[in-house]
Structures are given as C-alpha cells and as structure tokens.
Amino acid sequence: MKVSAIITLKKDVLDPQGKVIHQALDGMGFENISEVRQGKYFEIDVNENDPNKAKAVVEEMCKKLLANLVIENFKIIETQ
Amino acid sequence: MKSSVITFPGSNCDRDMDVALKKFGFNNKMVWHNDNELPKSDLVVLPGGFSYGDYLRCGSMASKSKIMQSVINFAKSGGLVMGICNGFQILVETGLVPGVLLRNKYLEFICKNVFVKLDNKENTYFKNLNKDILEFHIAHNEGNYFCTKDQLKEIKDNNQIAIYYCNKEGKIEDQYNPNGSIKNIAGIFNKEKNVLGMMPHPERMIDQSLSGEDGSIFFKNLINNIK
Numbered sequence: 001m002k003v004s005a006i007i008t009l010k011k012d013v014l015d016p017q018g019k020v021i022h023q024a025l026d027g028m029g030f031e032n033i034s035e036v037r038q039g040k041y042f043e044i045d046v047n048e049n050d051p052n053k054a055k056a057v058v059e060e061m062c063k064k065l066l067a068n069l070v071i072e073n074f075k076i077i078e079t080q
Numbered sequence: 081m082k083s084s085v086i087t088f089p090g091s092n093c094d095r096d097m098d099v100a101l102k103k104f105g106f107n108n109k110m111v112w113h114n115d116n117e118l119p120k121s122d123l124v125v126l127p128g129g130f131s132y133g134d135y136l137r138c139g140s141m142a143s144k145s146k147i148m149q150s151v152i153n154f155a156k157s158g159g160l161v162m163g164i165c166n167g168f169q170i171l172v173e174t175g176l177v178p179g180v181l182l183r184n185k186y187l188e189f190i191c192k193n194v195f196v197k198l199d200n201k202e203n204t205y206f207k208n209l210n211k212d213i214l215e216f217h218i219a220h221n222e223g224n225y226f227c228t229k230d231q232l233k234e235i236k237d238n239n240q241i242a243i244y245y246c247n248k249e250g251k252i253e254d255q256y257n258p259n260g261s262i263k264n265i266a267g268i269f270n271k272e273k274n275v276l277g278m279m280p281h282p283e284r285m286i287d288q289s290l291s292g293e294d295g296s297i298f299f300k301n302l303i304n305n306i307k
Contacts, residue, residue: 013226016187068137070180071226
C-alpha cells in the first residue's frame, strides 16, 4: 500500500527558499501571491494491506526520521 | 589522551581533525561509521563534511548510523563529544544538543574567517583559555541556528550557549552574524556541557602559514583540561 507524507516548515520558521521562489514568481508576472512555503513530499510503499496500519507506520517514520519536529510538521495525505 | 574521529561517507574534515588532534598530543583513532563500538576515548569528534550527501536534512542520516548509538551512550555517560560543522548538524539531529541548523539566511555557501566570543568558561572545552575572542574559519550552507522560544529560554537559563559570532573586538551584533543564526549563536552545549556543537572549524586554524593559530590555542588548552 502506498502512503504519502508531506513535510512542511512550521509557521514561525524562516523559509528563505520559499521567499526566493515567491520573488521569482512575482517577477514572472504571478503577482497574486501572498506567500510561498517549500516542503518535502514522500511516497512510501509499505508492505501492509490495512490502511490504518500502513499510515501508522509512516507516521512513526515521520516522527523518527523524515521530519524534524523542532521545525517541521508532517501530514499523511493519502493512501492507495 | 585518547581521541576518536568518526568518518561518515561524505565526511571531508576528518583527516584535518586527525592532524590537529595529533599535533597537540592526542592519540587519535579514526572510526568508521559502520562500526558498532567506540574505542576507549577521552574525546570523540564528529567532523565536518557532507555526510550522506546532506540527504533529507544535513546530518539526519549520519545521526542514525551504527556508530552513533555508541557515541550517544558515551555522551550520556558524560564523555566529551565535539561536533564541528556537519558534526554539529549531526549532534542536533541526535537530540544531544537542542535546536536545528537551517539554510543560511541569504542562501549562500559561506566560506570565510569569523570571530567568535566565548560565553562561559565553566566547561572542559574553554576552561583556562586566555582569550575570550577567537578567530576561526567557517564553511557551510546550513549554519543558521534556530530553536523555539522555549528552547532558547532553556539554553540561556542553563548557560548552554558556547560561542557567538562577533567582530574583532567581541561585539555581538547583527552585522557580524554571517548566516542568520538566532542571537548570533555559533555553538551550543548540552545541559551538562560535555557535548559541544559548533559551526566554526578550529582544526583549520592550527598553522600561521595557513590562516591563523587560534585553533592551536583551543586544542592545547583542551588537552590540558582533559589531562
């Protein structure tokens, strides 16, 4: 079963890359933007058929390795 | 005095550290990341570099490598563990020192000499040092120290800030902050002060013909403190 996780920076953490991307988009004419935040996306194929169990495993992975909880939040977004 | 330098795939300051430690009298051993046991050591150093190609987050993969469990146990039992640059990033990922290291504020790789000011000398690393301001070298892309407000209060209350970026005279101001670190922090201790993580490289300042000798002062003092 495939489980996806999105890691994003917490709100009060500076995201200089997001800022530069925002500026570049502005310069390209995409002016209707208030903020850009960059994050990470993981697609993990877990050998598990129960969606809840699979999600729980990925949640554990996020807590232990994929995200640094001092600065990042994670969201398990979908199962297939 | 015995020291160990851990080599991770992608470490590139491990041999410089080996040269520096030996120059000032340490009997140093190089330890491979995939080993299980640390040799008997008075000091363990996590060197600079780009361990595991900085994949995921700098230092995150190295913090989970085999030898690190021994290093963590060693640190928790009071052993001296020093992480320089990427070694500092590894230390924050293990949780041995608080906070994280984000990308530099202006998204530049910074490679230059900086001045740092010691915050306190009540620890094995800086005790008896006859200088308060040292000139070290930095070379990093992710040295922007960050921690939560609660963590900042805690590290201040516990005197865990080891060194600050400053100018030649020791002024700690925004304009002397190379990378955007919160409060100009360049290095941090754990609560017990036996674990030190810092971005600057003392091992690059051990020869006047290279760049300076403030690293020599640091290492000479360190070995005397450990003896």
